[in-house]
Amino acid sequence: xxxxxxxxxxFQIDRTEDPAPKxxxxxxxxxxxxxxxxxGQAALGSxxxxxxxxxxxxxxxxxxxxVVGLVYEESESYQIWAAGKQYNINTRSxxxxxxxxxxxxxxxxxxxxxxxxxxxxxVGATTCGWRAxxxxxxxxxxxxxxxxxxxxxxxxxxxxxxxxxPWCQR
Numbered sequence: 001x002x003x004x005x006x007x008x009x010x011f012q013i014d015r016t017e018d019p020a021p022k023x024x025x026x027x028x029x030x031x032x033x034x035x036x037x038x039x040g041q042a043a044l045g046s047x048x049x050x051x052x053x054x055x056x057x058x059x060x061x062x063x064x065x066x067v068v069g070l071v072y073e074e075s076e077s078y079q080i081w082a083a084g085k086q087y088n089i090n091t092r093s094x095x096x097x098x099x100x101x102x103x104x105x106x107x108x109x110x111x112x113x114x115x116x117x118x119x120x121x122x123v124g125a126t127t128c129g130w131r132a133x134x135x136x137x138x139x140x141x142x143x144x145x146x147x148x149x150x151x152x153x154x155x156x157x158x159x160x161x162x163x164x165x166p167w168c169q170r
Contacts, residue, residue, distance in 0.1 A: 049122075049146060049147040049148075049149050050071070050104070050106035050108065050122035050123060050124040050146045050147070050148065050149055051122060051149055052069070052071065052108050052120075052122065056069075056108075056110075057120075057153060058155075059155065059158070059160070060110075060112055060115075060116065060117065060118035060153065060154075060155045061110050061111065061112035061118055062112050062115070063112050063113075063114055063115050064111075064112055065111070065112040066109065066110070066111050066112075067109070067110040067111075068107070068108070068109050068110075069107075069108040069109075070105065070106075070107060070108075071105065071106050071107075071108055071124070072103075072104070072105045073102075073103075073104050073105075074101070074102065074103045074104075075101075075102045076099055076100070076101050076102075077089070077099050077100045077102075078090040078097065078099035079099075080100070089130075089132035089133075090132075091131040091132050091137045093131070093137065098130075098131045098132075099130070099132065100128065100129070100130045100132075101128070101129045101130070102126065102127070102128045103126065103127050103128075104124055104125065104126035104127070104146060105124055105125060105126075106122050106123060106124020106125070106146060107122065107123055107124060108120070108121075108122045109121045109122075113152070116154055116155050116156075117152060117153070117154055117155075118152065118153050118155075119150075119151070119152050120149065120150065120151050120152070120153065121148070121149070121150045122148060122149045122150075123145075123146070123148045124145070124146045124148075125143065125144065125145055125146060126143070126144065126145075126146050127141055127142070127143040128141060128142055128143075129141035
C-alpha cells in the first residue's frame with residue numbers, strides 16, 4: 001500500500017554556459033584597443049591632408065546630389081615651434097621676407113547618399129618652399145601628393161529646417 005502523503009522532491013539543474021568564448025571576446029577586444037593605442041603613438045603621419053573647412057561639413061548635399069569643388073590654399077610661416085621652443089626662421093633677400101611657403105590645391109567631392117548621409121573624397125597636391133634650413137639660405141622646395149581623405153558623415157540636426165524646437169530660437 002502506498003503512502004498517499006508521499007511527496008516527490010524534484011529539481012532541475014541549469015546548464016551554465018561555458019565562460020571561455022566570452023573571455024576570449026573580451027581579451028581580443030582589449031588587446032585590439034591596446035594594440036591600436038600603442039601603434040597609433042608610433043605611427044608616422046602628416047598633417048598635410050586635404051580637408052574642407054568645417055562649415056562645408058555642417059550641411060550634407062541633397063539626396064543623390066554631387067558637389068565638386070576645387071580648392072587652393074596658401075600659407076606662410078616665419079616662426080616655428082620645435083621641442084617646446086619657438087624659433088624665428090625669417091630670411092631676408094632682395095628686400096623681401098621669406099619663411100616657409102606652402103601652396104596646395106585639391107579636388108573635393110561630396111555625394112549625398114541620403115538626406116542625412118554624405119560621402120566625401122579629397123585628393124590634391126602640394127608644394128613647400130623654404131630658405132632658412134638650407135646652406136647659404138638658398139631656395140629649396142619639395143612637391144608631391146597630399147594625403148587623401150575619404151569618409152562618410154551623418155547630419156544629426158539641420159538648422160535651416162528648424163521650426164518648433166527650443167534649439168532654434170530666432
